[in-house]
Amino acid sequence: MARIDETAKLFKIYSDVTRLRIIDLLTQGEFCVQDICRRLSLQQSTVSHQLKLLRDENVVTRRRDGKNVYYALKDEHVRTIYEMARSHVEEC
Amino acid sequence: MARIDETAKLFKIYSDVTRLRIIDLLTQGEFCVQDICRRLSLQQSTVSHQLKLLRDENVVTRRRDGKNVYYALKDEHVRTIYEMARSHVEEC
DNA sequence: TTGACATATGAAAGTTCAATCATATAAAAT
DNA sequence: ATTTTATATGATTGAACTTTCATATGTCAA
Numbered sequence: 416m417a418r419i420d421e422t423a424k425l426f427k428i429y430s431d432v433t434r435l436r437i438i439d440l441l442t443q444g445e446f447c448v449q450d451i452c453r454r455l456s457l458q459q460s461t462v463s464h465q466l467k468l469l470r471d472e473n474v475v476t477r478r479r480d481g482k483n484v485y486y487a488l489k490d491e492h493v494r495t496i497y498e499m500a501r502s503h504v505e506e507c
Numbered sequence: 508m509a510r511i512d513e514t515a516k517l518f519k520i521y522s523d524v525t526r527l528r529i530i531d532l533l534t535q536g537e538f539c540v541q542d543i544c545r546r547l548s549l550q551q552s553t554v555s556h557q558l559k560l561l562r563d564e565n566v567v568t569r570r571r572d573g574k575n576v577y578y579a580l581k582d583e584h585v586r587t588i589y590e591m592a593r594s595h596v597e598e599c
Numbered sequence: 600t601t602g603a604c605a606t607a608t609g610a611a612a613g614t615t616c617a618a619t620c621a622t623a624t625a626a627a628a629t
Numbered sequence: 630a631t632t633t634t635a636t637a638t639g640a641t642t643g644a645a646c647t648t649t650c651a652t653a654t655g656t657c658a659a
Contacts, residue, residue: 421596426522504513
C-alpha cells in the first residue's frame with residue numbers, strides 16, 4: 416500500500432504542465448530561475464514554487480552561483496522517465 | 508506544447524492512489540465492478556467514476572456479460588508503464 | 600551600508616479533482 | 630410487468646493544488 420502511495424506520488428510530480436515544461440527545458444542543460452521564467456514566460460514566483468516541489472521530490476538539483484541559482488535534472492532516472500513517457504505519447 | 512500537455516495527461520491518470528490500486532488489481536486479470544469494490548473496499552460509485560476516467564484515457568477495456576461489466580488493462584503498454592514506475596520506486 | 604538584482608516563501612485567491620449522494624439505465628429473475 | 634441486482638452518471642461538497650501578490654532573504658556592486 417505504501418508502495419502504491421509512493422508510485423502515485425512519482426506520477427503526480429510529473430503530472431503538471433508547468434512542471435513538465437520546466438523539466439523539458441532542463442533536459443537541455445542547467446538554467447537559472449530567471450532563464451526559466453523568460454524561456455517559458457512564467458512568473459518568477461510560480462517558477463520558484465514549482466522548483467521547490469521538484470527539489471523536494473528529488474527531480475532537480477540546485478546550485479547557487481552569486482545572485483543566481485541554477486537548476487538541473489538530478490539524474491538519468493528523471494531523464495529516462497520523461498523520455499519514456501514522451502515516446503509513449505508519440506506512439507498514440 | 509501539445510506534446511507536453513499529452514504527457515502531463517498521461518502522468519495524471521496514473522497519479523491517483525485509487526486509480527493506481529484499481530490498475531494494480533487489474534494486473535492480476537479481469538474483474539467486474541463489484542469485485543473491484545469488494546477487493547479494494549471502495550464504493551461502487553467511486554469505482555465507476557474512476558473506471559470511466561481510465562476508460563477515457565484508454566487504460567482499461569470494458570466488456571459486458573449480463574448484468575456485470577468486466578474491466579481489464581487495455582494492453583501491455585499500460586502494464587509496462589505501471590511496472591516501470593513501481594520498480595523505480597523500489598530503488599529509492 | 601545602501602541600493603539593486605535574484606530567489607524564496609507565506610498567505611490569499613482561483614482552479615481542479617475525487618468522493619459522495621441521489622438517481623438513471625440496463626439486464627435478469629420472479 | 631415488476632422487482633432485484635449491477636453499473637453509470639449528474640450534481641454537490643470538500644480537499645488538494647496552482648498561481649498570484651506581497652514581502653522576506655541573500656548576494657553583489659557602488
